[in-house]
Amino acid sequence: MTEYVTRTRPRPGEAREGERGIPSQTCGGPGVPDGQEAAAILEEARGSVDPALRAALDSLPGSLRRISRYHFGWEHADGTPAAGNAGKAIRPALVLAAATALGGPAARTAALPAAAAVELIHNFTLLHDDVMDRDTTRRHRPTAWTVFGDADAILAGDALQALALGKLAADPHPASAAATARLAACVVELCAGQRSDTAMERRGPAEVTLDEVLAMAEAKTGALLGCACALGALYAGAPEEDVEALDAFGREAGLAFQLIDDVIGIWGDPRHTGKPAGADLVARKKSLPVVAALGSGTPAATELAELYALPREQGDDDVERMTLAVERAGGREWAQEQAADRMARAMSELARAIPDPEAAGGLLSLAEFVTRRST
């Protein structure tokens, strides 16, 4: 109980100090939960949802099944079985944790179709986003479009969306219709977020506002995390205000996650992130700390804008100068404060729907996990 309140609600002024509620970039530091509870929740969710996911993919015609099974990491490109790395299962874990928190173990079991549907939607968007963004690596493997071509990756994504919404609609649970409609509305939001992202790619850093980038991050990342929590609440039979509070909890935690992910993309330790230092700066990414820095009106902002306008083939010197410029322009501090603020809002929404911290435990652990992760 005490822990729930003290750990999650920053005292007035505390967030402004820039560290409170901000995750360290590594797990297991002193006084920081080591994420073991979250890891166990995620592993359990993966185990619970995988049979439904495999059954859903098995229902696809051969050609689409093969592309999808490759994307999930269950098959190699040649169709032979693979050990599988289907991702961290954060979204299905949120569905199941929300259902458990509001309805106990029976609601968790009932919500499995919703957990599977959310994971199918997530993977449909990954398949399509990789085609649009020309990303060549996903979960340490070549992306589906690089292996099977654009058309196959688009069609497999289309089929996964249909599977997700169709199977959820066919679920006899009384929350099925509302959950399907909500998940479909979330897909529209995800599409709008990806659309903003691809459109912003084509614009100069100075033409992009912080509000736009925040709205894009909420649509691209927050919406599905919020929807996952809301679906869990719907399947637990929770009243409308709790469903909305859970949605807001997931959204705010999702935005905190994105802010921290962007901080890690600049200041992350390459030993933990697996990427070179300042990878997002080298790629001239319009990440949240960068856009905040550019809009700060400081001399460092001017320097950063000049550095961002340089060609991308620069040495480590420029990465260091860009990193320092974002920091001096206040980009890091802003992002950390924002993340703390978002986490505080997330916790406040959670406490509103689930006042008992013990019941909220699973959702708390997951929210801490996603905002403290090192990769």
Place this chain on the structure above:
Amino acid sequence: MTEYVTRTRPRPGEAREGERGIPSQTCGGPGVPDGQEAAAILEEARGSVDPALRAALDSLPGSLRRISRYHFGWEHADGTPAAGNAGKAIRPALVLAAATALGGPAARTAALPAAAAVELIHNFTLLHDDVMDRDTTRRHRPTAWTVFGDADAILAGDALQALALGKLAADPHPASAAATARLAACVVELCAGQRSDTAMERRGPAEVTLDEVLAMAEAKTGALLGCACALGALYAGAPEEDVEALDAFGREAGLAFQLIDDVIGIWGDPRHTGKPAGADLVARKKSLPVVAALGSGTPAATELAELYALPREQGDDDVERMTLAVERAGGREWAQEQAADRMARAMSELARAIPDPEAAGGLLSLAEFVTRRST
């Protein structure tokens, strides 16, 4: 009554004569229904379903709304209103005609959300197919991807699928869940059909079997026409066997339509088709009459295979030779017999579910329309 039976069921041997049940390429010839009834049904369906479609698109965020409204022909590329050519509304007309036939005017009104959903799904597949096939013209206008780019066309398509399934799932009608699940299963089939089509494009004409092309045509064209009829039946509260019969009716009529479309692609009058004579042969399309001809084991098949292997930059001479070769190899006759056979099966399924020809009138008119159209 008499007309229903005599016009739709070929007498034994009649189909073999090659003309019975086969549409003329122009409307209104002597003894051929002039399609006025079907035209009126289609216009009424367009009028009934458009408000729901416009409301659905209006619910999209700005960027996706604009791409979708352009695709539907309601806006120009610059966002100004356009007169609009959203297609013939055959699929929503089938939903409404099936609902009317099995449940009367009340069922027709109730089925409007299903009619809108089917049309949204159809348009989602058009947006994506055009990206994959690099088609540059749709309904006499530049395709969405040529105007907005691949990413925007993919995202608008994704959003239309979500709108279709989400709005149908949210419909309070008791058939909503079954209809949503059925439409989603149909999307998977459409994706598998498009996948076969794109995969066949990369293979030589000799490597493609007639069974494969027929299966592809059923998945790509028959499935959604069948699903449209089935959804109308579901919304009329029809028993399972009637729903399946209506699905089979739409599927068989869809295959007949495809066979005739392929015949028109070779022998169609350019004044009616708007395309040069033999356009499908110039494009080396593996259409149904061509694949049938290639597999006939005749000398004409050998000649056709040789002509198909030539580079595409040939004069009218080769088009004439290819046209003759398909005809001599029996491709035209086979396609016409198959079309007649499929139409007979369609009529038999229809008569099974709706024995009263007066009640089946709308569906009959539509089936005749799609298999007698000139463009």
